Every structure is written in C-alpha cells, then in structure tokens.
Amino acid sequence: MTIYSHHDADGIASAAIAVFVARRLGLKHEVRIRNQLTYEDVIGGEGVYWFNDMGSARLKDFRGVKGVITDHHTPVIYETHYTENGNNIYQFNPHLEGMDGSISQSGSTTTFLFSAHLVPEVSAVSHLPIVGSVGDLHDKKFGRLVDTDRELMLLARGMGLVEVKEDIRYFGRSSKPISYMLRFGNDPRIHSLYDNPSAVADFLSRHGVDRRDLKTLRWIDLDDGKREELISDLKGMLVREGGDPERLTGEVYELKSEPKSSMVKDMRDFSSLVNATSRKGKPEVGIRLCLFERGETMTEALQLYNDHLESLRKASKTLEEAEGKSVGNVLYYDFGDGVQNNITGTIATRIITHMNVPKTSIVMVMANLGSMKKISARISLELSEKVDLSLLFRQAATSFGGSGGGHRNAAGAIVPAGKEMEFVRMVNELLGNLVTA
Ligand SMILES: [Mn+2]
Incomplete structure (x- = not known):
C-alpha cells in the first residue's frame, strides 16, 4: 500500500494513523508526504493507495487509482465511490455529509473514523486526531474542539491518553x-x-x-x-x-x-x-x-x-523588509527564492494574525517552485463567512493551467511562473463579484 499525506501536522498525524493500521493488518507500506500532489502522484500503479488530508480537491486528475481518500479539504466531486477514468476510489470527507471540514472534522479525524472500522485497536492512538485538529486550528473559533473532532477528543480522554x-x-x-x-x-x-x-x-x-x-x-x-x-x-x-x-x-x-x-x-x-x-x-x-x-x-x-x-x-526578517503590494482587496507578497516554498502558508497565517490587515482582504504569499509559483492565501474568519477561498483559488488556478484548493479561510495554488499577476487580478475580480453580489 502507498500512503500519501499532507506535509502539515494534520497530515503527519493522519499518516501515523494509517501506518498504525497498515502494521496491524500486516500490509507492506510506503509513506509519501507531499506539499501538494503532483500529476504523477495521482496516476495509479500496482497496489492500493491511501490518500490522507489531501486528494479530494484533485479527484478529477486521478487516473487508474485503486484505494481510499480520507480528507477534509473542499472536494471537487461529491461522491463516496468514484469510478470514472479507470479509478476505483472510496472517498470519505465531512463535506459529503454537509459538514464544514475547516472546523468540524480534520483530516486526521477523518482518517481515524475510517480506520476505526477496520482496526478497532486504533483507539490506542486516538490522541492523534487532536494533534491534527489543533494543528489545523480547529479549536480557534470556539476556544475548544467541536463536532466530530470533539467526539474523538472525548474518546482519547476516555482512553486515558489526554487530559482536558x-x-x-x-x-x-x-x-x-x-x-x-x-x-x-x-x-x-x-x-x-x-x-x-x-x-x-x-x-x-x-x-x-x-x-x-x-x-x-x-x-x-x-x-x-x-x-x-x-x-x-x-x-x-x-x-x-x-x-x-x-x-x-x-x-x-x-x-x-x-x-x-x-x-x-x-x-x-x-x-x-x-x-x-x-x-x-x-x-x-x-x-x-x-x-x-x-x-x-x-x-x-x-x-x-x-x-x-x-x-x-x-522569513520574518525578509517579511519586515518586504513590502506588501495591493491589487484591489488582495494584499500580496512575492518572495521569489527568498523563503522556503513550503512555509508560504505559515507566513500568510502570520501576516493575517499579527499585522493589521483589513478584514476584507485576501493575504497572499508567493514563492518560486521550479517553473511554477506557489501561492498561499488566508482570509479573516469574518470574510470566510461570505466567501469560500478554496473555490476562488481553484477556479482562478485552473484557468491558468495550475491547481488550487483548500479550505474556506485558507487555500493554496500553484500556477505557472509569470502568470501570478493575472492570477492575483482574477482572484480580486472573483472576490469583488462575490462580495457585492
Ligand atoms: Mn488538514
């Protein structure tokens, strides 16, 4: 089995749950941690694949993949069993149940729920969904975990793994x-x-x-x-x-x-x-x-x-010296090769948290990624009540031959280098249409 997972704490906690399950079932397994799935990653080969905390946003690109997706990012296809393009994929995602994956159910919570049906002993690592949920800031809005994340937290407490x-x-x-x-x-x-x-x-x-x-x-x-x-x-x-x-x-x-x-x-x-x-x-x-x-x-x-x-x-030193530029309601920073391209999201979070950004703005942080531009964005919780950033990013990125997605309030995209300004302008326009609509 090939286990794919996202590169943040939620993804690593999910991968650890998947590894626990694979060991219990005696399955040979290999783990691949990704910032974003490449086109090669979603072409199926021999054996079974398990995508954790990622995959749902890219289902349309999958070809000939046999396996499972346990994710909480906004899906492109709302189907539990996906069989187009030679795939045979079971998709588990809170959005399919009408829940908001950005606060109720993390990737690791989703991985755990699926796993508990296969291997009940997984409750021995029921602290891991908490690692993922707090890593994804699911406890931020209400000052505590809610919904499915909360149920698993209570399980972990019951198992004597955590104290609240x-x-x-x-x-x-x-x-x-x-x-x-x-x-x-x-x-x-x-x-x-x-x-x-x-x-x-x-x-x-x-x-x-x-x-x-x-x-x-x-x-x-x-x-x-x-x-x-x-x-x-x-x-x-x-x-x-x-x-x-x-x-x-x-x-x-x-x-x-x-x-x-x-x-x-x-x-x-x-x-x-x-x-x-x-x-x-x-x-x-x-x-x-x-x-x-x-x-x-x-x-x-x-x-x-x-x-x-x-x-x-x-990165914060670079940030202090950098000047954000604005296009309409988009405030963007392009660091080129100046920052590691896997921390653009972290920097964007830092800007929206610590700098006085208007609540109506989209903060974007860019870095070079080979022949592509990696772009991470954040919006305030207030704006995310009206706007789903993951949809904006997906629509804009795909129109430039890139890919994008994420959550209502936090999203990322990869677009061909040189197209980033057109991308910024398009996102600003899409935002304008939504906010004034
Ligand atoms: Mn996650």
Whole structure:
C-alpha cells in the first residue's frame, strides 16, 4: 500500500494513523508526504493507495487509482465511490455529509473514523486526531474542539491518553517561557503587553516572578493558584482595553504520557513539533513521535524544531523588509527564492494574525517552485463567512493551467511562473463579484 499525506501536522498525524493500521493488518507500506500532489502522484500503479488530508480537491486528475481518500479539504466531486477514468476510489470527507471540514472534522479525524472500522485497536492512538485538529486550528473559533473532532477528543480522554483543562489559550504553555507567551499572545491581544517585553517583565514581577526566571519559567510550571491569579489580572486588562476577556481562556489538551517537564506536554506544542519535522524534510521523525517513540527521536525532533524556528525567523526578517503590494482587496507578497516554498502558508497565517490587515482582504504569499509559483492565501474568519477561498483559488488556478484548493479561510495554488499577476487580478475580480453580489 502507498500512503500519501499532507506535509502539515494534520497530515503527519493522519499518516501515523494509517501506518498504525497498515502494521496491524500486516500490509507492506510506503509513506509519501507531499506539499501538494503532483500529476504523477495521482496516476495509479500496482497496489492500493491511501490518500490522507489531501486528494479530494484533485479527484478529477486521478487516473487508474485503486484505494481510499480520507480528507477534509473542499472536494471537487461529491461522491463516496468514484469510478470514472479507470479509478476505483472510496472517498470519505465531512463535506459529503454537509459538514464544514475547516472546523468540524480534520483530516486526521477523518482518517481515524475510517480506520476505526477496520482496526478497532486504533483507539490506542486516538490522541492523534487532536494533534491534527489543533494543528489545523480547529479549536480557534470556539476556544475548544467541536463536532466530530470533539467526539474523538472525548474518546482519547476516555482512553486515558489526554487530559482536558480549562486554561489560558495563548500558544506555548509548555514550549515557551511565559514572558514569550504573553509578549506574542495575540488572540485576544492585550495591547499594553503585546510585543512589549518590559511591560511583560513588570507584569510578571508584580506577580512575584523572579526576574532571573523570565527566560525559563513556563506557564505549566506555575501552580493552579498562580495561574488563576495571572488569568484574572490579564482578563481585567482586557476589560479595561475593551477587549474580549472570554477569549483568553478555553480548553487545552495535554498528553498524559509526557512528563510535566516536557516541552510538548501541551498538544498544540506537540502539534507544532510534529509540523516542524515535516517542514524540515524529516516527516518520518514526526510519524515516529506520533506513535510514541521518544529518546533519540525526540532529540532529533527538537533539533528540527529549532531549525524550523530559525527558518521562520529568517522569513520574518525578509517579511519586515518586504513590502506588501495591493491589487484591489488582495494584499500580496512575492518572495521569489527568498523563503522556503513550503512555509508560504505559515507566513500568510502570520501576516493575517499579527499585522493589521483589513478584514476584507485576501493575504497572499508567493514563492518560486521550479517553473511554477506557489501561492498561499488566508482570509479573516469574518470574510470566510461570505466567501469560500478554496473555490476562488481553484477556479482562478485552473484557468491558468495550475491547481488550487483548500479550505474556506485558507487555500493554496500553484500556477505557472509569470502568470501570478493575472492570477492575483482574477482572484480580486472573483472576490469583488462575490462580495457585492
Ligand atoms: Mn488538514
């Protein structure tokens, strides 16, 4: 069996579930992790294929493939059994059930649901859908996982794999010092602390944190009482600034098997570690982490994580110097060869999260990919209520001989190099038609 999967945390968690299933069934298997499926990838050969967290957007390009797609990206064909063009494919996707795959059911949740029918013992890795769901930010809108993602989270809790807590939802509870967490915590943003290290230091020493511990003390090192004290002060600040204090706290998930000292005790931290292994070209390390390997695997993963952070730091430097250009409601950055072409999505997320982009804009980040241009885009949750970015991207990209798709609020495309400006103009026009319609 050939297992294909997407290159982010959701894809790696899905691949790990598929590997678990293949091992249980005694199937020989090979794993291929992709940023985007190539035309060769979707031409079937000998044996069975299993596409995870990808495939649905490309079903029309499949030829002679036997196998299964477990995905949550917007499909091009709404059929569970697809037999055209010599294919024999079973497609499982929440969109076929009338659910929104961008919030209710991640790729790894879909892979897990399918797997549970084949191999019930897969519940031994029921923490993995959480890794994928939080990796895809499915807990962002409501401050907790919902719908099918939630059902599997409750299963993992029942299996004793994870613990669910009500706590602060800023990123880095176990991987970053509190000083970093509060400095860059952004949802909701506390203006008097945001990107203001001395204000953060004052805040923490007011609460009895020794200045010498500022660079090391993590949120999960604090006892419950201290955490509550900080949260109530932070909420007070939000109230005074006219922010939304309710958004500060919500559900967080912890891996029970990790010691408290672990930097990936918090599952969003775990998910970003898994993501980093893949972005740095070693997804097999992430898959092994997902399947409970530690020791040298963890050491290697942490090294890859540091390398990944370094790439992101370089990218944000490039970003600081770069100037976004606008065409109508599209704000785009073309980095050419200046950034790794598999982190354009990460950069686009960063721009829409941390820079003051109008809620009506589409943010696009471009990088070179051989003779093609890789384009990642994000829109605000508000705009995604009105517009499905995955459809815009697919329509525009295919009209230039490229491919595109994704989710309502996050999408990507690959178009022939030189066509990117026409692509930008077309997306802006399609957006205009939809918003004014
Ligand atoms: Mn996904």
